[in-house]
Amino acid sequence: MTSDHASHRAAVARPRRLGLLAHGFASWGGGLDFLRGIATGLHHADATLELHVLAPMRGPLVMARNLRDAANGLLGRPNMAAHRPQPAHLERALAGTGAILHMIDIGPRALARATARLRLDALLPAIAPQPADGTPWVGYVFDFQHKHLPQFFTGEERVKRDVEFGRMLDNATAVIVNARDVVKDIEQYYPRRRAKVFAMPFSPAPGGDAFSVDVADARRRHGVGGRYFIVCNQFWKHKDHGTAFKAFAALSARHPELQLVCTGATSDHRFPGHFDELMRQADRDGVADRILALGLIPKLDQLALLRGAVALVQPTLFEGGPGGGAVFDAVAVGQRSIVSDIPVNTEIDEPGVTFFEAGNAASLAAHMEAALAHEAPAAPDPAELIARGIERRRACGQVLLQAVDFVRAA
Numbered sequence: 001m002t003s004d005h006a007s008h009r010a011a012v013a014r015p016r017r018l019g020l021l022a023h024g025f026a027s028w029g030g031g032l033d034f035l036r037g038i039a040t041g042l043h044h045a046d047a048t049l050e051l052h053v054l055a056p057m058r059g060p061l062v063m064a065r066n067l068r069d070a071a072n073g074l075l076g077r078p079n080m081a082a083h084r085p086q087p088a089h090l091e092r093a094l095a096g097t098g099a100i101l102h103m104i105d106i107g108p109r110a111l112a113r114a115t116a117r118l119r120l121d122a123l124l125p126a127i128a129p130q131p132a133d134g135t136p137w138v139g140y141v142f143d144f145q146h147k148h149l150p151q152f153f154t155g156e157e158r159v160k161r162d163v164e165f166g167r168m169l170d171n172a173t174a175v176i177v178n179a180r181d182v183v184k185d186i187e188q189y190y191p192r193r194r195a196k197v198f199a200m201p202f203s204p205a206p207g208g209d210a211f212s213v214d215v216a217d218a219r220r221r222h223g224v225g226g227r228y229f230i231v232c233n234q235f236w237k238h239k240d241h242g243t244a245f246k247a248f249a250a251l252s253a254r255h256p257e258l259q260l261v262c263t264g265a266t267s268d269h270r271f272p273g274h275f276d277e278l279m280r281q282a283d284r285d286g287v288a289d290r291i292l293a294l295g296l297i298p299k300l301d302q303l304a305l306l307r308g309a310v311a312l313v314q315p316t317l318f319e320g321g322p323g324g325g326a327v328f329d330a331v332a333v334g335q336r337s338i339v340s341d342i343p344v345n346t347e348i349d350e351p352g353v354t355f356f357e358a359g360n361a362a363s364l365a366a367h368m369e370a371a372l373a374h375e376a377p378a379a380p381d382p383a384e385l386i387a388r389g390i391e392r393r394r395a396c397g398q399v400l401l402q403a404v405d406f407v408r409a410a
Contacts, residue, residue: 015048018404019120019135020099021111022055022090024127029299030325032093037393038125038400039097041203044390045397051099052118056106057087096208122404128164129171136407138400139172139195141165143320144185149238152270169193173407176200176400178321181344198403202322202348203396204332205389210303211333211382218304222294228259229368230309232302232326233316235275235293236268240315240340242278246361247313249285251368258372261309262293263302303333307379311336311371314345317358322347332389334379338367352376 020038025031035053042049091101102118104110108131115123115135123130125140146153146161153161168175169186172195177183180199218224229248233239241262248260266275275293282288297305306312312330314323314337321328323337323345330337331350339345340358354370357363379385 015050016046016122016404017050017052017118017120018042019115019118019123020051020053021123021126022053022057023106023111025125026055026057026090029089029296032089033325033328035090036093036097036207037203037205037396039094039099040205041200041393041397042400043098043397044394045401047098049098051097052120053090053094053099053101054104054111054114055087055090055101056110057090057103122408124400124404125176126172129167132171136173136404136410138403138407139168139175141168141175141177141182141186141197143178143182143318144189145238145318145320147185147189149318152238166190169195171195173410174198174403176403179319179344179347181347182320196403196406198399198406200321200396200399201392202328202350203389203392204328204330205393206303206332206382206385208386209300211307213300213304215304215308218301219308221301222261222292222297222305224261224292224305224308225259226257227255227310227372228261228292228308229311229313229371230261230263230306231313231315232263232306232329233314233324234264234268235262235266235278237271237274238317240317240359242281243359243361243364244313244315245278245282245285245287245291247364247368248291249282249287250361250365251372252285252287252290254369255372258290260287260291260313261305262291263295263297263305265296266293303329306330306335307333309335311338311368311376313337313364313368314339315358315364316340316345317342319344323353327353332385334385336371336376338364338371 020035022035025035039051042051094101102114104114120135122136124138126137127140130137146158150158169190175195176198178200183197183199186193186197231241231244235241251258268274279288282291306329312326312335314326316324323339327337327339336352339353339355341355342358346355354367356367
């Protein structure tokens, strides 16, 4: 056998090495969940893959950002340091996925060096176009909220998103999105795009530790009493906590023992007074003392509280993927969900998920009343839920590999 033939056979036999780009995802909790979903999907679709996560979490630019955050904290100015996940959070998110984590500097040069050193065959998901003459890459487009809810964005922000999405769809060979509804938006707003679009299927799956925290212990730690509904969203205006609060107030006279538990950051940089106004309205409605806004809590505590609730309430007015992260988690652990009927959410076809008219507190209250009247069936055994999740993630991973194979063949 010639050396050329031997080299060719070795190259064919070498497992595919994929680089997972953490830039834009490792800086917030939902992004960590998204990266975990990508990694677990690929791992279950092809266990021979080598997955390398490239996380820009070191170097001079990171040090400068940390110093800026510290200075803002000392001066009493708002900053995101308290909400920004640390490397340990990323490590936990990737546990069990088989992915290898690499801390790199911020910037395209550091990424190019890491890609070459690790001999990566493809990169994904890229939130910005990558060099055309470099390693094949799969882009990512999150959603078109600025088109559907323009009142939540400045004119400058809307133009910026239009330009960035246009650049991505013109420069990428393939992009992945979280829902078929996003594909429809791309077809409407960018009909002459270059990129082929791959919609990832709804793939909720519990991590191996999702059932590790006892529900009663979590309730004691966070002061949760009797029966309760739970909302697991940051207090961004488009999440529409206001409708949930009004529905809860309508139930309160008939169910004085009921609580509404809310997890997630209480700040919205676009509408700084939003949370305070919600709580003032709850006070006027006489239910402020039964709404528990817990803020950011440990993920495993959140999952325990979710498991112990009557049901999850998801009142959101817009999501880039079906149900958002909250319904993902609820379906994963076998909990019921009452979900707004916006188009993207109706892509969910799972038992225990019911829909109310988005923005209609009376409709939501009726569904909550029905949930109180009908005890939920016992959740399946955790082992069964984990097995279901693996199958969902495997299906998602197969779509991701189709996108990878498409860009490599282009």
